[in-house]
Amino acid sequence: MISAPSAALGLVYRWTDHTINPTGEARAVLRRVLKDLGLSGDLVSDGVLAVSELVANAHEHARGPYEVHLRSVAGRYICEIHDGNPLLPPDLYLAAVSSPEATASEVVSGLLTERGRGLHIVNELTQGQWGFQVTNCGTKAAWVVLTEASAAMANRGGQT
Numbered sequence: 001m002i003s004a005p006s007a008a009l010g011l012v013y014r015w016t017d018h019t020i021n022p023t024g025e026a027r028a029v030l031r032r033v034l035k036d037l038g039l040s041g042d043l044v045s046d047g048v049l050a051v052s053e054l055v056a057n058a059h060e061h062a063r064g065p066y067e068v069h070l071r072s073v074a075g076r077y078i079c080e081i082h083d084g085n086p087l088l089p090p091d092l093y094l095a096a097v098s099s100p101e102a103t104a105s106e107v108v109s110g111l112l113t114e115r116g117r118g119l120h121i122v123n124e125l126t127q128g129q130w131g132f133q134v135t136n137c138g139t140k141a142a143w144v145v146l147t148e149a150s151a152a153m154a155n156r157g158g159q160t
Contacts, residue, residue, distance in 0.1 A: 013068040015059070026055045026068055030079070033070060037077070040148060047146040050125040051079050053118040054142040058083040062140065069141075077146040086134050 013029045015022040027048050034044040051068065058066050062083035069080045122130050122144065129145035 009070050009072055011067055012070050015064070015066050017059075017064045019059075022059050022066065023052050023056045027052045030068065030070075034077075034146070039077070039146070043146055043148055046125045047077075047079065047144070050122045050130070050144045050146075051081065053122050054081045054144065057118055058142065061085075079144050079146060081142045082135065083140055083142075086138050086140050088132050088134075088140065 012033050013022075013026045015025065019025070030051055031044060031048050034047055039047075055066070055068065058081050062085035064084050066084070067082045069082065071078050071080070126144045126146075129147070130143060132140060132142050135141050
């Protein structure tokens with residue numbers, strides 16, 4: 001496990017396919033780093049939960065090595081989860097965002113399935129400020145934007 005020094009940006013956590021509990025370790029490290037940066041409790045909690053969903057997805061569905069990076073851009077923090085697989089599933093975003101044409105029963109049955117709710121959680125916690133990209137190194141990075149506004153919106157259930 002690699003953890004960033006207090007209030008540092010850049011690489012905050014690294015793990016391999018053999019790491020026993022990468023999701024829990026990533027949560028602990030990221031929580032400490034975000035608190036050291038002085039972010040609000042709501043933003044820390046929402047950011048840690050969103051990132052842990054993406055860490056779990058990377059560990060389960062991609063190959064390593066894996067890394068969590070944190071950077072600051074224009075007053076926002078962006079957390080990236082890198083893995084060794086450059087391929088994106090073709091229906092990735094459909095898994096997170098319900099179709100406007102979906103019937104109520106389709107939406108409910110989709111939400112009540114045993115698996116596959118992680119991207120719904122990420123989408124809600126970040127108010128849609130997340131995604132995936134192929135990096136210059138030919139690997140994949142999932143990213144989320146951590147902002148006070150998205151934490152406040154998520155805690156109010158998306159109402160303004």
